[in-house]
Amino acid sequence: MLRFFCLTAVLAAALSPLLPRFSTAAIAQELDGCYMLNPAGRSIDLSKLCGTTPGNTHSPNGTLATFTRNNTLPEGQVFQAKILRREAGTPIIGVTFNGNQTFEMIVDTGASGTVVTQRMAAMLRLVPVAKLKFDTASAKGIELPLGKIHMMEVNGATAQGLLVAIAGPQLETGLLGHDFFGKYDITIKRDVVEFRVR
DSSP: OHHHHHHHHHHHHHHGGGSOBOSSOOSOOSSSSSEEEOTTSOEEEOHHHHTOOTTOOOOTTSSOOOOOOOTTSOTTOEEEEEOOEEETTEEEEEEEETTTEEEEEEEOTTOSSOEEOHHHHHHTTOOEEEEEEEBOSSOSOEEEEEEEEEEEEETTEEEEEEEEEEOOTTOOSEEEOHHHHTTEEEEEOSSEEEEEEO
16 A cells, blocks of 8 residues: 555656646637637637637648537547556556557546657657646646647547647656547546547
């Protein structure tokens, strides 16, 4: 028991500065358009900032994008991801980026946004397009670069046009956050993580 507690404490201390907690907005949303939600849940139109017209999800300069909901998926459809291993009880699954590179990532139900490691960012050739300040359990105002991912996929569950944070050198495994699985109900079972379309 003491060994588990020590491992959990060390893991929590190592990861806590890197876990994003967006205090005012989400990076992505379930509906088309360029907007963010304020803390009260009301949408704020950002089409001028994104260089788009209201309802248009494509930015002409490609630097900002939004999450596009795949309306062809039937409600209740389930995608399963095999749990490869666990760290302190938290599941780690394979996530495919841009259709061709798969990385192990922690399913972090407490993270608002997805965080990739520096190694992942280099392999994906991510170019920082912005910086954002994050609040974590142990620190406030940590500034991390953001890179744009064309597509992320977990056995059929997908998200497109996500801005992901690029962590410092301390993070060894990426964190899969709510910006990816926000349109799914998640069930963590013994051997699989289920993503059920809402």
